[in-house]
Amino acid sequence: MRSTVPLLVKLLAIAGFGILYIPVMMMMIYSFNRGKLVSVWAGFSTKWYKELWYDDVLLTALYKSLLIGFSSATISTIFGLLIAIAFVRFAHFRGRLFLSLVASAPLVMPEAVTGLSMLLLFIAMEASFGWPSGRGVDTIMIAHATFGMCFAAVVIQTRLRDMDKSLEEAARDLGGRQPFVFLSIILPLILPSIIAAWLLSFTLSFDDLVIASFVSGPGSSTLPIVIFSKIRLGVSPEINAIATLMILTISALVMIGSFLVLRRDGKK
Amino acid sequence: MHSFLQKFGRLLVIWLPLGWLGIFFMLPLVEMVNVSLSEARRAVPPYNPAFQIGKDGISFQPAVDNYLLIYEYWEDYLWPAVNSVRLAFFSTLYCLLFAYPMAWWIARSNKSLQHILLVLILMPFWTSSLLRMYALIGLLNPNGVINDFLIWAGITVTPIQMMQTDFSIYSGMILTYLPLMILPLYASLVRLDNSVLEAAADLGAKNWDIFRTIILPLSMPGVIAGCLLVFIPAVGEFVIPALLGGPEQLMLGKVIWTEFFRNRDWPVAAAIAIILIAIIILPIVYARYQDKESIS
Numbered sequence: 312m313r314s315t316v317p318l319l320v321k322l323l324a325i326a327g328f329g330i331l332y333i334p335v336m337m338m339m340i341y342s343f344n345r346g347k348l349v350s351v352w353a354g355f356s357t358k359w360y361k362e363l364w365y366d367d368v369l370l371t372a373l374y375k376s377l378l379i380g381f382s383s384a385t386i387s388t389i390f391g392l393l394i395a396i397a398f399v400r401f402a403h404f405r406g407r408l409f410l411s412l413v414a415s416a417p418l419v420m421p422e423a424v425t426g427l428s429m430l431l432l433f434i435a436m437e438a439s440f441g442w443p444s445g446r447g448v449d450t451i452m453i454a455h456a457t458f459g460m461c462f463a464a465v466v467i468q469t470r471l472r473d474m475d476k477s478l479e480e481a482a483r484d485l486g487g488r489q490p491f492v493f494l495s496i497i498l499p500l501i502l503p504s505i506i507a508a509w510l511l512s513f514t515l516s517f518d519d520l521v522i523a524s525f526v527s528g529p530g531s532s533t534l535p536i537v538i539f540s541k542i543r544l545g546v547s548p549e550i551n552a553i554a555t556l557m558i559l560t561i562s563a564l565v566m567i568g569s570f571l572v573l574r575r576d577g578k579k
Numbered sequence: 580m581h582s583f584l585q586k587f588g589r590l591l592v593i594w595l596p597l598g599w600l601g602i603f604f605m606l607p608l609v610e611m612v613n614v615s616l617s618e619a620r621r622a623v624p625p626y627n628p629a630f631q632i633g634k635d636g637i638s639f640q641p642a643v644d645n646y647l648l649i650y651e652y653w654e655d656y657l658w659p660a661v662n663s664v665r666l667a668f669f670s671t672l673y674c675l676l677f678a679y680p681m682a683w684w685i686a687r688s689n690k691s692l693q694h695i696l697l698v699l700i701l702m703p704f705w706t707s708s709l710l711r712m713y714a715l716i717g718l719l720n721p722n723g724v725i726n727d728f729l730i731w732a733g734i735t736v737t738p739i740q741m742m743q744t745d746f747s748i749y750s751g752m753i754l755t756y757l758p759l760m761i762l763p764l765y766a767s768l769v770r771l772d773n774s775v776l777e778a779a780a781d782l783g784a785k786n787w788d789i790f791r792t793i794i795l796p797l798s799m800p801g802v803i804a805g806c807l808l809v810f811i812p813a814v815g816e817f818v819i820p821a822l823l824g825g826p827e828q829l830m831l832g833k834v835i836w837t838e839f840f841r842n843r844d845w846p847v848a849a850a851i852a853i854i855l856i857a858i859i860i861l862p863i864v865y866a867r868y869q870d871k872e873s874i875s
Contacts, residue, residue, distance in 0.1 A: 323680035331703045338714035390596045413600040421815020423832035424852045428607035457603040518707035554710040565705045
């Protein structure tokens with residue numbers, strides 16, 4: 312029986328988990344440091360969290376990031392669902408090869424290339440027919456929705472493919488029309504994957520720095536852009552605090568998402 | 580009427596996303612190729628489009644000047660390209676070194692521990708790489724946590740330079756891309772049939788031999804998938820070298836940014852972006868080819 316894992320493997324694995332978690336944990340601890348010096352512990356304090364509430368630049372950027380995240384994630388999920396249905400349910404259709412190309416290429420495209428190419432298109436479009444006038448929240452939203460829908464499609468596709476078809480067939484045999492079958496049978500069955508897809512698109516948008524930097528305009532800095540420019544000035548307890556809040560929020564969302572997926576897997 | 584609606588719905592399902600991705604993903608790439616073949620000029624926009632629809636009809640006058648320029652000043656552009664590939668290659672290697680034991684451990688543990696460990700792997704993957712790089716800076720800085728500890732423990736007197744070195748970049752790359760390597764490895768290791776391993780052990784094979792002749796070959800698809808998943812985004816990585824690397828750590832992503840925003844040379848930036856795409860397509864095509872080989 313070889314169920315035991317060699318000691319060396321275990322040590323390396325623990326080191327790997329250490330690499331993943333120690334930096335973030337240290338940062339979280341030091342976000343409660345009273346002193347301004349980052350590495351000298353001067354006692355426990357939550358003053359840096361209070362200070363965040365008075366930082367207008369950060370709060371405006373947070374609002375923009377949330378706005379972009381919510382709208383782009385919603386577009387991504389709807390279009391991702393359509394892509395998933397097209398691939399799983401329609402065996403042959405004109406443009407299938409093209410759709411599979413443009414729905415998977417954004418997954419591997421470097422962010423700098425995606426950002427640059429979109430910026431060039433937006434500039435060319437503005438020059439030809441005046442839209443979009445300048446770059447701002449709307450262009451970032453479009454860019455995020457575009458790569459988000461490809462990730463959403465992958466998540467929903469997996470669930471749609473594994474779905475138990477007998478319930479749907481039964482509903483159809485009993486005379487259910489297509490829209491009814493979709494809304495009352497298929498949608499509830501794949502709902503966890505739709506929520507997971509939305510959460511994934513939202514976090515991708517909320518965390519994106521590179522693409523947003525390319526397609527943002529003056530006055531439309533998102534939270535990562537503001538944080539990036541702050542980081543270049545040096546480590547500060549205030550960034551520790553905002554970073555801690557962001558990581559805890561996203562982690563909570565991931566926990567909910569993976570719980571939804573795992574619970575369904577457990578039921579099967 | 581009913582079947583008309585159904586047909587219309589079907590067309591909508593296909594053509595809405597197809598239209599969106601065509602306009603906002605494919606068209607930008609076409610426009611980028613167009614700009615890369617255009618002549619640079621001092622005006623707004625700073626290029627003379629190769630493909631134009633104007634008063635005197637459609638004209639297409641491609642100029643390969645930008646690619647020739649890159650070729651002429653190859654030292655300035657080749658070095659970042661080589662550097663990108665070098666950093667991506669070693670990052671992939673180091674990720675594999677840590678990911679393999681982790682994936683193995685997860686695959687061999689019981690179901691409930693497996694779930695916890697998988698969530699632990701996924702969580703950092705979802706949180707912002709920017710913030711995790713920032714956390715790493717807090718550790719590696721000359722007055723960071725690690726140096727403070729080393730000085731306190733009397734191991735060193737002056738802070739060790741860890742930031743802006745290869746060490747800091749590779750730490751950042753591992754921190755960012757480790758989950759992408761672990762997941763496919765785990766997927767291939769968890770499918771490994773225990774009875775095969777038991778049979779080998781019963782027949783007297785040593786641990787190392789079992790690993791070399793059974794586990795490693797059977798997990799090869801996972802290794803290849805993981806390496807692709809890490810290597811591809813690592814080549815175009817932008818944030819990690821910008822934050823953790825020194826000024827001499829030029830990578831292609833950064834060069835695109837500099838050419839576009841600082842030098843305002845849009846055609847050259849577009850041309851470099853296309854070269855970057857070519858670098859990424861090569862390993863994908865190679866993997867596909869390998870796949871076909873192993874099937875036939």
